[in-house]
Amino acid sequence: MAMECTRCGACCVAPDIAALDKPLGMRCPHLTADNLCSVYERRPDVCRAYQADDVCRLIDAPTLEERVGKYLALFELTEEARAIRQSGCSSMRKARHG
Structure with missing residues (x-):
């Protein structure tokens, strides 16, 4: 819905x-400090x-970090995202094949 x-x-x-070659759990480089898209017209x-949709309701939380954590947990991606963040990989392709 x-x-x-x-x-x-x-x-x-x-x-x-x-x-955008953006890995799981990493902030999009086009996301501004106020959580808006800096390339909105060219996205x-x-x-x-x-x-x-309903996922947005399911992950509702006071902070972006909490929302992202709930999203990753909902889809059982928490460990994968943690590994990507720890590797410091800023490329989705490198994260998947590295």
Whole structure:
């Protein structure tokens, strides 16, 4: 079920985004400090197609960090994201094949 976007930024941090070579759990380089997209008019199709949904409700939390943690836990990706962060890998391709 679609819902209005709260502009929390979780969808720009938690999932990997192949079109941007952004790894799982890493902040998109285009996400500003106020959690808005700095390339909004030029964002990739995958970002344009994204619609806020029930997952947004399930991961509701006071902070972006907590939302991302809930997202990763919901999809059982916490350990994978932790390994990527610890490796310091800023490229999705390197994270998957490194």
